[in-house]
Amino acid sequence: MKRRDFILAAVGAAVSLSKTAQAQQASRVVGVLGSASQQAVRMNFAPAKARLAEMGYVEGRNLTIEYHGADDQLDRLPLLVADLVQRRVAAIVALTGPATSAAKAATSSIPIIFFTGFDPVASGFVKSLNRPGGNVTGVFIFGPELIFKRLELIHDLVPAAKTIAFLYTQTAIKSGDVPLKNLQQTAEAIGVKLLFLNVAGATDLDQSFARAEGEGAAALIVHSDPIFLNNREKIIALADRHRLPTIYFIRQYAAEGGLISYGPNYTDAFRQVGDIVGRALKGEKPEDLPVQQVTKIELVINAKAANSLGLTVPVALLGRADEVIE
Structure with missing residues (x-):
């Protein structure tokens, strides 16, 4: 093989590997589930998305976010979360207590990160704040x-x-x-x-x-x-x-x-949600991630x-x- 052909072949292989790596990175999909409209879910999650970008997960580059909103019809939540489970998302973010309940009932393997004002222990979301157990953890507002x-x-x-x-x-x-x-x-x-x-x-x-x-x-x-x-x-x-x-x-x-x-401060609280999601995407297990409490x-x-x-x-x-x- 001539030197020029060898270089072209090597460059082509490198480009192919780069595209493959990018495709693998882009396969990380996070589902965001809320009780309100899809637009409201997207807006509320914005600070968490900003924190994810700081951690290297940028929507459209190596992260896809699927937003699902129940439009205040809580009986729709099980169907919405079932769709996310079927898509095999890397994590599910539940922005309300009812959304957390629906997600927990739907999967015991996909990481679930909640944002709630309900007591997560009394509500049965986690075993304890320091040692959540299972596939659920998140941010708790008092x-x-x-x-x-x-x-x-x-x-x-x-x-x-x-x-x-x-x-x-x-x-x-x-x-x-x-x-x-x-x-x-x-x-x-x-x-x-x-x-x-x-x-x-x-x-x-x-x-x-x-x-x-x-x-x-x-x-x-x-x-x-x-x-x-x-x-x-x-x-x-x-x-x-x-x-x-x-x-x-x-x-x-x-x-x-x-x-x-x-x-x-909800902006700070949602940034904490983003931080936990990012850690879960990096491979940390929810059972090892203590529930974060908003104290300010x-x-x-x-x-x-x-x-x-x-x-x-x-x-x-x-x-x-x-x-x-x-």
Whole structure:
């Protein structure tokens, strides 16, 4: 073989090997499963995707992400996760408690990384936080503990309120019932009646706010459910229309015109999700990856919203705030 032909053959072989390697890299597929719309699932996962890129997994280069959203119809989750299992994805990211339950029921071999406010041990997702066991691990937000603090904060802000509405979504996960029962007892202890409003979908929001006003609620707590995460603009508008002082679970509400928020930084939390996914893609087993707990909690007050509602924010509350939006 002539030297020129040899070089061409070698170059051709190298290119072929490079393409093969790229194809192998591109075969890593991650499924992202949520209870909301596909667009909302994609948007919520964005910080996790950014963290994956920092770890060397770039969508369109060596990573494919399949986004599945149930459009607030939780009974669709088993079919959606079955599709991901059939595609033999490298990992499944479950962005809600119900999505985690569906994924866990569908596979015991594919790594499942959850993002949830449900207690993952009490909900049966993992055996323990430090030693998850099985194929499931993820990021846990202290949802149960935070709802008591939100009640305290909105009561401090609207002390005359005798009835406070509580917006939540009923699920089949029984561990979510315990905090609600305890919250009722806490409210009774401070002389407040709680009006529980179960919202199954975005179409229920108008009716729920109307009922809150009709039954004399003087304040509102919005729980950390996916429906509320993905319908912020509508919820803020309804709270304003009904002149209902409302406390929310993430900063974005207050930044977008809501009165007050108390909860974790979701961007940081989703980056933690991305970090765990990246470690799973590198070969680490979920059973060896402790559940990460979000511990940084932010109190944000929108002073302009308070003024529009005729509320005077106590100086002590302003002093505790991480941020006051003027």
